[in-house]
Amino acid sequence: MRSQRILTIDWLGALLAFLLLAAIPLVFRSTYMLGVMTVALCYGMWAASWDFMSGLTGRENFGHSLFIGAGAYTAGFLNVNFGADPWWSLLAAPLVAVLFSLLMGFPTLRLRGPYFALAMLSASAVMQNLTIIFSAYTGGQDGLNGLFPMLDSVPAYYYLTLGFLAASAVLLRLLANSSWGVILRAIRGDEATCQAAGINVTFYKIASLMISAAVAGLGGALYAHYQLQVGPDLFAVILSINIIIMVYVGGIGSIYGPIGGAILLNALTESLRGLSEYRLWVYTVVLMIILFFLPQGLIAPLWRRVRSLFA
């Protein structure tokens, strides 16, 4: 009974958050603000997808930018080199990202220990180098320029991104609440026991990584078609790290928390634009504070408290 009620409150809260985000273009007319928010929503997709795989199973991915960059460059290639319609990116980018996840997942996720985290970190660093080596095709440091916009108006594109974010958040959250999510959390708790219970642990880990990669790749394509440009920075380790910090700020393992964390930190970055040189400092300090004083994060515990007022 009580859990039913909590679930209802959760969905009501999500609906409220969605409506608030949907109201932003009505309140703020400035295209600049909307652009910032569109980027924040892309970060939300990346953070939520990181959380689905790594937050639930406890297998930290230190190279999420591998999937983001793969998705964004897929969009770039299709669009710039082959002149494909931008909408195709939305299909192709997740597929390519999933291919990358298979390539990385099979060797590393069978193992315990830090192999997965570090292999992902190395792979994204190397992909960043590769984009510079193959500058003939990737444009090197300048990246690929001149992607076509999907929609002409900024508010419309904002709504499109919001729609994809909401859809992936709902999907990931439903999966996380289902028996699938229970298994993922059990893997985090005790992998050996899961295996003894006859659960194909490797299958679940790789499949979750594929889902996570698909959402991240989709977010990468949306980002690329907003910026109309893709560059090697999309493979950067620092991007993966920023995403992890956002997840931590939001509250690991909750899916909705990381989205809030992404929006919060993007807003924070924006308000600190004057101190842009010290931006990374701010992030690092936030990370340290969270690690030492708020290991549960900020947004998810806050929401739990709000929820307990009603339930």
Added chain:
Amino acid sequence: MQIVIYGAVISSIYALLAVGFTLIFGVARILNLAHGSFYALGAYGVYTLTANARLPLWLAALVSVLLVGCLGVAIERVLVRPLRRSMLAVLLITLAVALMVEQVLLLTFGSEARNVPSMVDATYQLFGVDISGQRLLAFAGAVVVLAGLWGFLQFTRLGSAILAVSQDAEAAQYMGIPSDRMYSIVMGVSAAMAAVAGVLVAPFQSVIPSMGLLPLVKAFAIVVVGGLGSIAGSIVGALLLGFSETIIAFEVSIEWSQIVSVAAVLITLIVRPAGFFGKRAAF
């Protein structure tokens, strides 16, 4: 011949980095993402001590290595120790340190490359190959430090204590070995070794704030190939990686040699996840 000599130099530097990385993991189970920062700090330390404090080069190198070693100890005590329960928290805090170091370097020295003078200016001919004295010194220095570490671990009481902690921290504690202090010491030694590597390569590498990332990736690759926690494995891995990178750099192109490390990680994890010398299976 060129390949053999240049490969040996690169391998020795890699070995220096990887052994430090594997040492702190093997003893304290700390996967130190700030390892590359110690390398960068070593290089910048020499730069700033020679260019700004006008110390003689050899003294600057020594001071820089010592300072980085102390920094390693401080980081272990203040930041890592309270979070040691969780492997992820340790990963993140060392990562935060790495970011912080890169930012500090960027803000104080700017993003342009700095030049550090060579310790040996002469160029030598070895088996018909021209090689700068600095590279030879880097090779010799790395070999001496590694040999020194081996002697320290094998023949001193402190070294035996460290090995005991690495085998079983709890049992070592019962025998009266303060394992917490061992962790600090090992962290300092490992940081100092990374700094030595940074100091030795600074004259022929571009000294930039982000120079720590690639060595970290390399050290990780070597350690996986050799077996996490195994010192002998790291040295073999460093030789393998150093030589294969040099061969590819000479035969194909410099850029392609970057891929060797990640390919090596993936192949090792597929074929033999424990690495060449890993005692424990990784799964």
